Amino acid sequence: MIIKIDFESEIPIYEQLKRQIIQGIAKGDLSKGEELPSVRQLAEDIGINLHTVNKSYNLLKDEGYLVVDRRKGTRVSDTMPEPNEKYIDNLKEEIGYISADAYCKGIRKEEFLSVCEKYFNDFIANGEDESNGR
Template sequence: MIIEIDFESEIPIYEQLRRSIIEGIASGDLKPGESLPSVRQMAQDIGINLHTVNKSYNILRSEGYLNIDRRSGAVVNENYPKDSEKFNKKLAGELNYLLAETYLRNIKLEDILKLCSDIYGKYNLSGSEIKGKVRRR
């Protein structure tokens, strides 16, 4: 799995890394039960400090995406976090804002819906093979 960090971005590095890992899980690049590189390894790979990686891992753990196993380090959780109210709020807030700007910039609704479908489909497809086994509702 390749992780790209934009050092010029205003999004903090640890947050970019966090998002990359979430996208990696969704796209099937990182499978449940799989180990992530150690903080030191990952830090070296992408050229950042190990504490920054550590921060990402810990946030992901507190969100339920990762487990930190005392023996094998960071592992992708097999029970993804559930559909929480907090996330729904965040999602609605983000979409309210994003779609406002989208609307004002004259992008058509159908284009947005298509974009969403394409992205979601990408995740849904890659995960379908392991869906029965690991995803439960």
């Protein structure tokens, strides 16, 4: 999986990294149980501070996406986290903002929903591929 950091983005680097790892899992670029690079190695590869990678890994661990073992390293969890009330509230807030932004910029409802459906369907297709032994 290739990580691309936009150093000019308003989104903090740790958040960009976190999002890309979650997308990598959803797309099937990262498999359940797959080992990730060490904090030091990933920081060096990307050219960022190791504390930034550590923050991303710890957030992903807290959310249930990663398992961190000092002996075995960091790997993708074998089970994905279940949505809880806090997650649903955050999801509504994010979708609310994205919807408002799209509306203000003149995106038609059909186009907005089509974009959302395309991405979600891509993730569903990858999940079905995995369950079929991909």
